[in-house]
Structure formats: C-alpha cells, structure tokens
Amino acid sequence: MTSLNDEFVIEASGIHKSFGELQILKGISLQVRRGEVVVLIGASGSGKTTFIRCINLLEDIQAGRIRVNGQAMGYRERPDGSLVRDTERNIARQRRDIGMVFQRFNLFPHMTALENIIEAPIQVLGVSRAAALEDARRLLGRVGLTDKADHYPAQLSGGQQQRVAIARALAMKPQAMLFDEPTSALDPETVGEVLQVMKELAEEGMTMVVVTHEMGFAREVADRVVVLDQGELIEQGPPEQIFSQPQHPRTRAFLSRVL
C-alpha cells in the first residue's frame, strides 16, 4: 500500500447508479481523507443517501470504483484490468471497515442494547465475549447510555436507539463511519443528543461521511460540505464558503429553501 492510498480512507470515482430507467447517480466522485468529516447536503432525491449506501455496497453500482483504505470494494481486478464481482465473503470482510448508521436505527429488536453491540464483534471478528462486553460497556458510556445496557430497543427513545446504533457500529473499530440521515426519524428534543455524540466522534478524529438536513451541524462540524443535485456533485468546499458564498445557482436555490 502506498502512502498516497493511505491518505484517503474512502475513494469513490465515477459512481453511476440507476434504478431501471431512472438515473440516480450520474458519475459522482468523492475522496475522503483520514479524519475528515464530509457532510453531504442536497434536496431529497438528489442521490445523497443512495451514494453513501453505494460506498458499503448496500446498493449495486452500474459503473465506477470504490476504494476503502486503498482496497477495492465489491470487485476484484483481473490481470487484464477487467472487473469481477467479489464473493459475498470478501464483500462482508470489506464492510467491516466501514460503520454505518441508518435513519431508522435498525437495531436488532430481539437483543438488548449491550447484546446489539457485542453481536458483530463476537460473530464477525471473533472477539472473546468478555473482551466484547468490556468494549461494549465502554462504548455505551461514551454515548451516555451506561444505565440502558439491558434495555431492549423498544424500551428506548429514538435518540437513545440511535446512540446505541452508533456504539454498535463503533464496536467494529471501523476506519470510517457513514451516517444516513441519522436524525431524520427522531423527535426534535432527541436530535441534539445524537448530534452531540457525532460531534464528539468527529473531534476524536473519526473519518465521517454524513448525510443530513441539519445545516447547523454541517456548518459547525464539517470539514467539507458536498452539495449533490439530481445525481451530480455540483459544489464542494469548506462550510463557510458553501453557506456564505455558494457558487452554483442550484446550491443557492437549495440553501435559500432550507436556511
């Protein structure tokens, strides 16, 4: 692995994605440096959620390349340069490096908060139960839910569930975290607690790609804001620039609607 590859945790280039006739992504490229927080914004239907789902292969792509830590995701290159879809086992292994937090939390309802967190480390990484439990308790403390360890998801508020989901993703010790509208399904009063956890995570140097409608969060936490519109990346830059001097007319139109 060269140092150049090392610099970027996520490299996506020329991602094309369509559902039947409908083109969702029209060749999006994005590189994310280690420790960088990238926030994707854009109108609904602009493809931002689809894009981050493509990064960890929850969606198939029609064209383009994705590399995580310099390693190709989802396909192997033949010696002649052509691509073949990788085996399920290899794709599963590649996904370990990327944590994902969903809009609807997707906690396992038949497991307690603690069991949710230790499940993948034990089953996927082969960590011992004792070590996984210790780590899970530490992570629960980090998201401020030490006292909820033995609660089932249905007994937790939306904000608490989302914080458990973040802890569950962190338990895999990922290289990067993807957040797919993590606060969109929350009650307004619990949005803050989730954003606070994400902010702390960013300050600790986690590489993050966040899809959100929380412009305040984007402005405060993002290193770079990326604007998508109709499946295209139309503008990117530091938050000050995007929010105060947007260049692209469609960025201006979008921001005037949401701010």
Added chain:
Amino acid sequence: MDFNWDIFWQYLLQPSDVYLYGLWLTCVISVSAMVLGCALGLAAALMRLSTNPLLQYPVRFYVWLMRGTPLLVQIVFLYTALAAGGIFRFEDIDLGWFILPGNIQAAIIALGLNEGAYMAEIIRAGIGAVDKGQYEASRSLGMTFGKLMRRIVLPQAFRVIVPPIGNEFNVMLKNTTLVSVIGVQELLLSTQMVTSATFRVFELYLVVAIYFLLLTTLWGFFQRWLEVRFSQSAPPASSRMFGRQAMKLLRGR
C-alpha cells in the same frame, strides 16, 4: 342404544398394550415427521427466497405438488405404488436394539415431505416479515448471509412462525391416522384391531377420539407456553404494531 360403559371405561382408563403401543407410535411418528418437515421447510424457504431460478423453481414445484395432491394419496404412492412399480421398496432397517419397519419409515417420510411444503410457506412468510433494515444493518456490520440468517433474521422470524407451527403440529397429530392405510399400527389401526376382535365399535371409537382430544389439548398447553416464552423479549404486540416510530410516521413527525 347399545353402549357398554364397562368396556368404555376399561379401554379409556386401562388401555391394553396394543393401545399404548399405538399411542406411542402416533407420538413418535408425529414428532419425527414434524422435525423432518421443519428441516425441509427451512431449506425450501431459503431456496425459495433465493434469486437463483435453479434454487427457486424446484421448490415451487415441490410445494405445488405436495399441496395439490391428497396426503392419503401421497402416503400410498410412496409406500405401495413405488414398490408395486418396482422403483423403490422401503425395507426394514435393523438398528441393533430395534427394527424400524419399512412402513413406519415411509409414514414419517410421507408426512414429513407433505409438512415441509406447508412449512416452507410459513417460514417464508416469517422471514418476509422481518424488516429489510435488519439485513442492511447486519450486512453493514460485515455479517455473511449465513450469520445474518442464523443470528438476526431467523430468531425474529421464529416469533412470527411459532403460532402457525403449533397449529401444524396439531394437524400432524391427527394426520398420523392416515398412515393406518399402509399398516402402521398407530392409534386408529390399534383401535380397528381391537374392534375387529370385540365388535365394540361405538365405545372404542369414542375412546380413540378422546385420546386424540387429550393429545391435542396437551399440545395446546405446551404451544401456549412456547409462545409466551418466545415473545418474552419482544415488546407487547400493541407497541410493536403502533410503536413510537409508526406513530410518528402516522402523525407525519
């Protein structure tokens, strides 16, 4: 009315060995066929859910065939017709400590094959009831298909599946009477044997009906216990159907 209370009570309360053997055989065949049916049903359901037509179509054919023909015909076909056609004959198997007769093997296999088809549909529906997000969450954590099925999806599907499986076993207990036609001496055939010797048809068929009622009632109690046990970690049904999330969506956030 020709009804002999003495005979009725005698056979109900002090069943002969023939009866007890029949009762035992009914239970053994039911449980074995059910286990076979569950295993076949699970395999079939997973194959049916696959996008690969080579896996999907054989299962569709199997379910179509098993649900489209009478169970009684399937039993006779498997044991008698195949042997008559010189295709396959069930031989007695000597297992050392006892001999497993060919007709009992055929009975278990026929009932199990039939059950598997119904089970496949039940398990498929149960798996289908698990939220798509559970797959995505499991996959994003690096789980392979086998792990996510075993650890995440099936335990959740099981909760939906337990009540219909209980009903299936209830039906299975009663369906074992059909294997009397291939000479398996379960409860019904035992009764027939006794009636042919005593001619007390009314009393003895009443007794056999009560026996089945007893079996299915006992099973009913066990089923209720099972359902309570498997729903323990689940939130109550009302909050599952109209949980916080659902309510919020209904209210439009």
